[in-house]
Amino acid sequence: MKRSTIDLWVGLFVAIGIAAMTFLSLKVANLTPQSGSETYMLTADFDNIGGLKVKAPVKSSGVVVGRVTKIELDTKRYVARATLTLDKQYQFSRDTSAEILTAGLLGEQYIGLVQGGDPDNLASGDRISLTSSALVLEQLIGKFMTSFAEKGTQDAPAKTE
Amino acid sequence: MNALLAPIRRLGALSINAIWRLGFISRFFVAILLNSGQSLLRFRLTIREVYFAGVLSLIIIIVSGLFVGMVLGLQGYNTLARFGSADALGALVALSLLRELGPVLAALLFASRSGSAMTAEIGLMKATEQLEAMSVMAVNPIARVVAPRFWAGVISMPILAALFNVMGIFGGYLVGVEMIGLDAGTFWSQMQNNVDLHYDVVNGLIKSLFFGMAVTLIAVFEGYDATPTAAGVSSATTRTVVTSALVILALDFVLTAFMF
Amino acid sequence: MSSDSFIELKNVSFAYGDRPILQDISLTIARGKLVAIMGGSGSGKTTLLRLISGQVLAQKGQVLVNGQDVGRMSSRDLYQHRRRMGMLFQFGALFTDLSVFDNVAFPIREHTRLPESLIRDLVLMKLNAVGLRGTEALMPAELSGGMARRIALARAIALDPQIMLYDEPFTGLDPISLGTIALLIKKLNDALGTSAVMVTHDVHKSLEIVDHVYFVAGGKIAAEGTPDEVRHSSSPWVQQFVQGEADGPVHFAYPATDSLAQAFGIKGETA
Known part of the structure; x- marks a missing residue:
C-alpha cells in the first residue's frame, strides 16, 4: 500500500470538513455556556x-x-x-x-x-x-x-x- | 374507445413501473448494506471514491456557497432594514443556511456534479461488460464498485454541506459587514444568540446525511440499472439528476416536519 | 461419456422469456482440450458460455463442471467455481479506471493476500506471457484493440485458471492481432493445461488451433468433429458455414410470417 496524492487530497477534504463543523459549532452557534x-x-x-x-x-x-x-x-x-x-x-x-x-x-x-x-x-x-x-x-x-x-x-x- | 383508454393504460404502466423500481431500489439498498464489509475493511476503495465525489466537488460548493450567502445578505438586509431590524442579518443568514439552504443546495449541486458522474461511470462499466467481467472473476460488483461509491457519497455530503454553510455565512458577512457596513460584533452576536447547536447546526447536518444517502443511492442504482447502451447511460444520468432533485426536496419537507 | 470429460452439458435447454435459445443440447469438453463452439450470430453460443460460468442457469438439464452441477451451486460454491475460471470478453472488458498493471493485478488482489512485491512479479510474468511487458503504466484507453485483448487475456489467466472461456476473441481485430491472439490462446492452453471453450464465428483461424468443434444452429448442435473432419464434412450446413456462403441450408431471409406482398398491403397474393 503506497501513499498517493489522492490520500493527501481526501485528508485535506476531511480536515476542511472538520474545520467547517468546528466553525459552525463554536463561532456560529453558541457552544460556550455548556x-x-x-x-x-x-x-x-x-x-x-x-x-x-x-x-x-x-x-x-x-x-x-x-x-x-x-x-x-x-x-x-x-x-x-x-x-x-x-x-x-x-x-x-x-x-x-x-x-x-x-x-x-x-x-x-x-x-x-x-x-x-x-x-x-x-x-x-x-x-x-x-x-x-x-x-x-x-x-x-x-x-x-x-x-x-x-x-x-x-x-x-x-x-x- | 381504445384511444380513450390508451392514456389511462399508459398511466397505469407508468405507475406499475415506478412501484417496480421502488421495490428494486429498496432491494438494491439492502444489498449495498449487506455488501459494505469490503468498502469499510479495505477503506482505500472508499477513499478513492471520496476523492471523486467529494474533493472534486469542492470548487462548485465553495463558489456557490459564497454567492448564495452574498445574495442572502443583500436580500435579507433590504427586507430587514424596512422593519428596522437590520441587526438581525447575521441570524437570518445563518439560520436560513444551516436549516434549509445549505443542506438542500449542497445536495442539489452534489447530485448534478457527483451523482451524475457516478451514474455515468457505473453505467459505462455495465455497457462495456466490466461489471460482468468482475462478477465472472468472482468479485461482487456491488461490494467492489457500488458500495464504496455509496459510502463515499454518505461521507462527503455532510462535509460539503458544512463547507457550503461556512462559505455562505462568510458571503453574508462580506455583504452585510464589509459592503453595507453593519457592525461586525452585532452580526456575529446576533447569530450566536439565535443559532442553537443541536437544533440548527446538528439537525442541518443530519439532513445532509440523509440527502447524501438518497442522492448516492439513486446515482449508483441508476447506473447499475442503466440500459447498457450510450442512449441508456445518457438517460440514466438525466434520471439521476431529476429524481435526486425531487427526492431531496420531498425528503427536506419530511425531515423539516420531523425536526423543527 | 468418457471419464476424462471436464465440462459436460446434458440435455440443456434455455430460453429468455418465451424465446428459446438452446434446446436439449449435450456436449462434452475433455480436460486440457481447446474446444470451439461455432454458429451464426444469435445462435446461442454466448449463452452456452454463460451457462458454464453460471451467469445464467439452465431451465432444463445439467451443466457439469468437474462433476459439479453449476445450476445447483450455492453462491459460495459458484464463487469458488468462478475463481478457478478465466474469461476473455468480446471486447476485453478492461476496467477503464485502472491502469494495465492494476487490471492484471485485480483478480490477484481480490482473491489472495499476497504481498505487493509478489503481486508485481506475478503481473509482470503474465504481461510477459502475452508479450506486453512495459505497458503496465498505460491506461486501457491508450491501448489498441489488439493490445487491450491481450491485456484482458493476461488478466484472465492471472490466477492460473483450470477453465478458460473465450467469448468471440477474434472480433474486430486486424489479421495480425488476430493471429497473435490465436497463437497466444493456443500457447497458453498448452502451457497451462486448461480446458478451454472458445465461442467464435471465425472459422479458419479457429480450425487451426482447436482440438474439437461444435456447430450450433437453431439452438441445437448441428455438427461436431475435429478440425479435419469439419473441413472434409459432407454436411451442406457445415460447408455453407465454412465457406461463408450467403444462402444455403441457412436462409438469407428471416422467416417472416407474411410475404413481402402482404407486408406491402397488396391483397390477393399469398406466399
Missing part, C-alpha cells in the same frame, strides 16, 4: 412572561451571564416560573431583582438581573423574589388608549363649558 464551565440554577416567578422563550439570555448590565432553561406554570399561584441557569463565576446578592426586557422595540425578550445590596449571595435553587413582568404591547397600548380616552372625556366637557 462547555465545561460550571453553572447553578435560580428560579424567578413572573405574573406574565410575555414572549420569553427557553434559551433566552439572562443578562446583567448587558453581559450575558446565563440562559433560561425552563419555563413552567405554577398551578397553585398561577404565575410563570422561569428557571435560569447561570455561570458560577457570576454570583448575585439575595435582593437581586429580575425583569423581563425587550431588545429593541420588537426584538427578542431576555431577563435582566440587577444586583442588590445584600451581603449574602443567592445559592443554587434559590428564588429571586423581586421580579417585574414583561411589558405586553397589547396591554400597553390598551392602557394608553384608555388613558387617552379618559383624558378625552375630561377635556371634552371643559370645551363645551
Whole structure:
C-alpha cells in the first residue's frame, strides 16, 4: 500500500470538513455556556412572561451571564416560573431583582438581573423574589388608549363649558 | 374507445413501473448494506471514491456557497432594514443556511456534479461488460464498485454541506459587514444568540446525511440499472439528476416536519 | 461419456422469456482440450458460455463442471467455481479506471493476500506471457484493440485458471492481432493445461488451433468433429458455414410470417 496524492487530497477534504463543523459549532452557534464551565440554577416567578422563550439570555448590565432553561406554570399561584441557569463565576446578592426586557422595540425578550445590596449571595435553587413582568404591547397600548380616552372625556366637557 | 383508454393504460404502466423500481431500489439498498464489509475493511476503495465525489466537488460548493450567502445578505438586509431590524442579518443568514439552504443546495449541486458522474461511470462499466467481467472473476460488483461509491457519497455530503454553510455565512458577512457596513460584533452576536447547536447546526447536518444517502443511492442504482447502451447511460444520468432533485426536496419537507 | 470429460452439458435447454435459445443440447469438453463452439450470430453460443460460468442457469438439464452441477451451486460454491475460471470478453472488458498493471493485478488482489512485491512479479510474468511487458503504466484507453485483448487475456489467466472461456476473441481485430491472439490462446492452453471453450464465428483461424468443434444452429448442435473432419464434412450446413456462403441450408431471409406482398398491403397474393 503506497501513499498517493489522492490520500493527501481526501485528508485535506476531511480536515476542511472538520474545520467547517468546528466553525459552525463554536463561532456560529453558541457552544460556550455548556462547555465545561460550571453553572447553578435560580428560579424567578413572573405574573406574565410575555414572549420569553427557553434559551433566552439572562443578562446583567448587558453581559450575558446565563440562559433560561425552563419555563413552567405554577398551578397553585398561577404565575410563570422561569428557571435560569447561570455561570458560577457570576454570583448575585439575595435582593437581586429580575425583569423581563425587550431588545429593541420588537426584538427578542431576555431577563435582566440587577444586583442588590445584600451581603449574602443567592445559592443554587434559590428564588429571586423581586421580579417585574414583561411589558405586553397589547396591554400597553390598551392602557394608553384608555388613558387617552379618559383624558378625552375630561377635556371634552371643559370645551363645551 | 381504445384511444380513450390508451392514456389511462399508459398511466397505469407508468405507475406499475415506478412501484417496480421502488421495490428494486429498496432491494438494491439492502444489498449495498449487506455488501459494505469490503468498502469499510479495505477503506482505500472508499477513499478513492471520496476523492471523486467529494474533493472534486469542492470548487462548485465553495463558489456557490459564497454567492448564495452574498445574495442572502443583500436580500435579507433590504427586507430587514424596512422593519428596522437590520441587526438581525447575521441570524437570518445563518439560520436560513444551516436549516434549509445549505443542506438542500449542497445536495442539489452534489447530485448534478457527483451523482451524475457516478451514474455515468457505473453505467459505462455495465455497457462495456466490466461489471460482468468482475462478477465472472468472482468479485461482487456491488461490494467492489457500488458500495464504496455509496459510502463515499454518505461521507462527503455532510462535509460539503458544512463547507457550503461556512462559505455562505462568510458571503453574508462580506455583504452585510464589509459592503453595507453593519457592525461586525452585532452580526456575529446576533447569530450566536439565535443559532442553537443541536437544533440548527446538528439537525442541518443530519439532513445532509440523509440527502447524501438518497442522492448516492439513486446515482449508483441508476447506473447499475442503466440500459447498457450510450442512449441508456445518457438517460440514466438525466434520471439521476431529476429524481435526486425531487427526492431531496420531498425528503427536506419530511425531515423539516420531523425536526423543527 | 468418457471419464476424462471436464465440462459436460446434458440435455440443456434455455430460453429468455418465451424465446428459446438452446434446446436439449449435450456436449462434452475433455480436460486440457481447446474446444470451439461455432454458429451464426444469435445462435446461442454466448449463452452456452454463460451457462458454464453460471451467469445464467439452465431451465432444463445439467451443466457439469468437474462433476459439479453449476445450476445447483450455492453462491459460495459458484464463487469458488468462478475463481478457478478465466474469461476473455468480446471486447476485453478492461476496467477503464485502472491502469494495465492494476487490471492484471485485480483478480490477484481480490482473491489472495499476497504481498505487493509478489503481486508485481506475478503481473509482470503474465504481461510477459502475452508479450506486453512495459505497458503496465498505460491506461486501457491508450491501448489498441489488439493490445487491450491481450491485456484482458493476461488478466484472465492471472490466477492460473483450470477453465478458460473465450467469448468471440477474434472480433474486430486486424489479421495480425488476430493471429497473435490465436497463437497466444493456443500457447497458453498448452502451457497451462486448461480446458478451454472458445465461442467464435471465425472459422479458419479457429480450425487451426482447436482440438474439437461444435456447430450450433437453431439452438441445437448441428455438427461436431475435429478440425479435419469439419473441413472434409459432407454436411451442406457445415460447408455453407465454412465457406461463408450467403444462402444455403441457412436462409438469407428471416422467416417472416407474411410475404413481402402482404407486408406491402397488396391483397390477393399469398406466399
